[in-house]
Amino acid sequence: EAQVTQNPRYLITVTGKKLTVTCSQNMNHEYMSWYRQDPGLGLRQIYYSMNVEVTDKGDVPEGYKVSRKEKRNFPLILESPSPNQTSLYFCASSPNTGPQAFFGQGTRLTVV
Amino acid sequence: GDSVTQMEGPVTLSEEAFLTINCTYTATGYPSLFWYVQYPGEGLQLLLKATKADDKGSNKGFEATYRKETTSFHLEKGSVQVSDSAVYFCALYSGGGADGLTFGKGTHLIIQP
Numbered sequence: 001e002a003q004v005t006q007n008p009r010y011l012i013t014v015t016g017k018k019l020t021v022t023c024s025q026n027m028n029h030e031y032m033s034w035y036r037q038d039p040g041l042g043l044r045q046i047y048y049s050m051n052v053e054v055t056d057k058g059d060v061p062e063g064y065k066v067s068r069k070e071k072r073n074f075p076l077i078l079e080s081p082s083p084n085q086t087s088l089y090f091c092a093s094s095p096n097t098g099p100q101a102f103f104g105q106g107t108r109l110t111v112v
Numbered sequence: 113g114d115s116v117t118q119m120e121g122p123v124t125l126s127e128e129a130f131l132t133i134n135c136t137y138t139a140t141g142y143p144s145l146f147w148y149v150q151y152p153g154e155g156l157q158l159l160l161k162a163t164k165a166d167d168k169g170s171n172k173g174f175e176a177t178y179r180k181e182t183t184s185f186h187l188e189k190g191s192v193q194v195s196d197s198a199v200y201f202c203a204l205y206s207g208g209g210a211d212g213l214t215f216g217k218g219t220h221l222i223i224q225p
Binding site: 043045101 | 153159
């Protein structure tokens with residue numbers, strides 16, 4: 001089954017404790033991206049990757065890092081999480097740049 | 113830059129009512145337009161799309177027509193069901209780069225039996 005898998009689904013952490021949210025897709029897609037969803041703000045893109053070893057900033061990249069060492073994986077790294085990064089995070093993949101993105105089920109992160 | 117504006121809601125309707133969710137956009141060039149749906153506790157799923165002016169996207173009884181003259185892509189359904197309760201996102205893609213999708217803020221739809 002074609003899917004995008006994120007882990008964990010829920011995470012509560014403390015300020016400053018490094019964390020990684022994993023994302024994996026089994027569709028051999030070149031393009032992957034991370035979004036955060038906040039009430040009243042919709043979805044905003046954090047980072048995206050056109051292919052292996054090619055990543056770039058989206059609209060709200062501050063406080064986040066990503067890597068793309070393999071085509072299927074695109075982890076989101078928060079080196080020093082802060083409470084304003086409490087949000088619902090989605091990973092997405094596409095076979096090319098842009099449309100028809102396939103989304104993961106989301107990771108709800110709470111930073112206290 | 114690109115932007116999408118949609119009514120935020122919540123929009124509350126009775127079952128079998130007619131649904132319209134408005135969406136307008138600002139973009140350079142000729143974007144592709146999308147509606148995504150997010151059911152409770154799930155990720156976003158593509159509902160329908162249109163890639164050029166006057167195209168009509170349709171799926172699961174929902175329809176939207178790409179209106180270039182009014183820069184709109186309103187979502188409609190003739191008779192909604194309780195199972196249509198979800199958050200609906202209008203989005204566009206301008207292409208020509210790697211900017212991804214630009215989303216509206218989402219419209220929370222609640223259908224009451």
